[in-house]
Amino acid sequence: MKHKPLTYREIDSTNAEAARQLRSGNLPGGMVIITDYQSGGRGQGENEWVSDPGKNILMSWIVYPAFLSVQDQFQLSKAVSLAITDFLGAHSLEAEIKWPNDILCNGAKICGILIENSIMGGQIMHSIVGVGLNVRQERFPEFPWRATSMFLETGTDVAPGPLAESLAGFLDLRYDQLAGGGAEEINRAYLQRLFRLDASSEFTHGRSRFTGVVRGVDDSGRLRVEAGGKISSYGFHEIRMICN
Numbered sequence: 001m002k003h004k005p006l007t008y009r010e011i012d013s014t015n016a017e018a019a020r021q022l023r024s025g026n027l028p029g030g031m032v033i034i035t036d037y038q039s040g041g042r043g044q045g046e047n048e049w050v051s052d053p054g055k056n057i058l059m060s061w062i063v064y065p066a067f068l069s070v071q072d073q074f075q076l077s078k079a080v081s082l083a084i085t086d087f088l089g090a091h092s093l094e095a096e097i098k099w100p101n102d103i104l105c106n107g108a109k110i111c112g113i114l115i116e117n118s119i120m121g122g123q124i125m126h127s128i129v130g131v132g133l134n135v136r137q138e139r140f141p142e143f144p145w146r147a148t149s150m151f152l153e154t155g156t157d158v159a160p161g162p163l164a165e166s167l168a169g170f171l172d173l174r175y176d177q178l179a180g181g182g183a184e185e186i187n188r189a190y191l192q193r194l195f196r197l198d199a200s201s202e203f204t205h206g207r208s209r210f211t212g213v214v215r216g217v218d219d220s221g222r223l224r225v226e227a228g229g230k231i232s233s234y235g236f237h238e239i240r241m242i243c244n
Helices: 014-024 074-090 150-154 160-179 183-192
Strands: 006-011 032-038 056-063 095-098 102-105 108-120 123-134 200-205 208-217 223-227 230-234
Touching (some): 014 056, 032 160, 074 102, 160 183
Antiparallel strands (some): 095 102, 102 108, 208 223, 223 230
16 A cells, blocks of 8 residues: 555545546645545445445545546456455455446445546546445445445454455555556456356347356447347447346
8 A cells, every 4th residue: 555545434426526526626636535424435336335434444545647548447457356356355356346336245235436537638647446335334235236245255253444445455466467567467356256257148239138158358348248249239228238
């Protein structure tokens, strides 16, 4: 971990606080904002992130990936996803990456990622990486995709605070790898951990439903799915994998 984190008992969301901090003055790259509870936690789009107070990792991590073109911004998502699976692996949890922004253990969602990039003149000015990782929570509302936590998977009860600081270290390592020209290695590792790669799955696309096979992710971060002998690429919210 590169810097002492900014910690809060309760805020609206760590991503919102990061944005406020960035508007009032630059935060150093690798800075982390951590809270025990978010009153307005968000997932992708209009989704809400639900978390019991003091039970989970709720954090945002700020970086300045000027070395990435706007077209390659999904590389940051790959590096972040891998860092989280690295961290979970260090705690004896085998995790997979469900495109575009979820981490699964035993097919259940344990972590969500929300990356917000500030882009100006075709350049990424900064990125706010929000991470919600279930640590001690035992009960969850009904979601389209079943949820789990580190405690439910391992039976080990660990405080979220120290874990968040440890996770920041894993994020720093994968980011430094990406910045140091390790994109190809990151791409290979990402594919190895991509959920249901080369397996038949059910999807919805608009109002239609079809069976397809995940064949990877293209350079712009769209999911490549083979159906009917043809491979098509889909952007965020264009396609959804159905939970079995």
